[in-house]
Amino acid sequence: MSEPVMKRMNIRISGLGGQGAVTAAHLLAMAANKMGKYSISNPFFGAEKRMAPAESYARIGPEKIYDRGELVFPDVIMIFHPQVITMQKSYTAPFYSGIKKGGLVIINSDADLLTAEDHKRLEDDNVSVYCIDATTLALEIGKTELSTNMAMIGACMGATKVVDLPSMEEALQDRFGKKYVASGGTATLDEAIKKKYAKKEQLLQANNDAIKRAYAMSDEWVKGSSYAPAVYETA
């Protein structure tokens, strides 16, 4: 009997400008690519500015992916900042609009930000909600909130297993280990985070540690939840 194959997983990341939502989607797609899966990632944002809504999307699956642009019907939604929910800094309202039945919402928060109506609507669609305090985790491990995106990536990986840890380590090496040309805003933030570490290796290590810790936490959470990613049963 062969292993069940994970179906296409469409991941929507809603965050604020400067939080690394775009980088997170690129890393998930790069890691999937390294595993031999098909993947596409793209950002969606207005004029670049900090704290403005920014979204990104990663599509990962077992067959060639053509679909691009804003993800209207995601399987997984990640919320990088509480303001996405509390101040409605998202491109869609409510932030979980379009989520597929049996989907997953991961929120960077230590508090429950959802209303009773939100809970009811998500429960009716059998959508699981996982809250993880990714920013505190980032501050503990990476000593900077700029690693929040790493913790969120780890949380997504632990719950969904959409990509594995060794592939993500390779993707990180590609993104931060080499020269990388990005837009002005991204380049500034790249410089800011590199300055926090004496050596590039330390940055990579801290990122990896944040991912692994969040991975372990969400791996533990998913065991006690009803969430399971959709799979093809193969004979």
Place this chain on the structure above:
Amino acid sequence: MNKKVEPKSNKILVSESVNLGEEGLKGQKVTDPNVMMFESEREPNFLTGSEVIKAAIKRANLDVMIAYPITPQSEAAALIGELFAEGYVREYFRGESEFAVMSQCAGAAFGGARVFTTTAGPGTLRAMENFPMWAGSRLPIQVCVTCRGINSPLSIQPDTLEMAYLLETGMLVWHAETAQDLYDWILGGFMVSEQPDVHLPLALCCDGFFVTHTKDTVMLQGEEMCLPRYDPYRSPVPCMDMECPPIRMMRDPFIMKSNYISYMTHASWQQEIHAAVERSRKHTLPIMNGSLIDTENVDREILIVASGTAVSQGREAIRLLEEEGIKVGLVKIKSIRPFPTEEVREATANAKTIFVPEFNIRGWLAREIKAILPNNERVIAGPHVAGGMTMPSEVIVEEIKKGLGIKSATMDRRG
């Protein structure tokens, strides 16, 4: 006009006066484009569209790049600056505005250089006066247009309306679906543009963000190869001769002399430009895999006909419809100028309903298609999204079901 052409040979014609095998920039080997494009081994790379533009230009033996920032082409323009710093591009200038950029491009091309630039949206429109001037002057400049919104309220997101403005400039206008198309057509585009019987500018369009900012797998050849250099002696008009056309006509324009000869000269010169657009077909076939369109299952009664990433969204919609037992075929239009009139007629001959999804509010592609098809009431112009809105494949599914009179609840989940 608008005749389909059968390829005489599937080869790119190369100037006989270039020395294949000689050293290009940075020790690259000047390679026969046929070997480079069709025979060389390729490796998969996971890149954004902007990075792919850089990868193509690295192998293009480029003389001049002129840069000016505007989203979503800024990254590509900056990345080519890196290439210049590394020595892979001979000259790199920064313009003062898109109008200045396109004028500088003209100057460089008049001087006999291979010229590349990138622009988008409002920049394309700001530069517009130059595009018919490029074509009228027979300058084989390549501009990569990374389409975005142009109309108010302004948007920086993808929208293909600006392509409608390029259609009658006398330029070649191609529309890439993917980063792979973009890569292959940048390199191939120079080869087509620079043929003596073409010698026209190329607007190589792609959808901003959906191609430029999206990471996708692209097959690239080794970077030790580069195209042969542009051979200005193959130009059908003399370079920079003040007493001969086209410069003669620009320094002393006929508009100053309203008489029959001036009207005739204008008309015959323009007819020749549009004839040159038609002559590009045979040279384009090897670049575009033998046809200006791609087709899938066109024996089916329902077809999607599209260009750019609307094709990609169509492909996903076809998958979704297949799951429900609705069978739909696909026509991907790759070249908009010249327009594949005969090819589209043949491909749609048996179709009962033809859907044309587009990323702009006016539906210019549907209009082009309606203009050439018999029984054009078969053409349903839509769905349309505009101002940067995404076109989920579910929306195409909904439009097709609506067109077929099938009830659908796909979009209910939108909240």
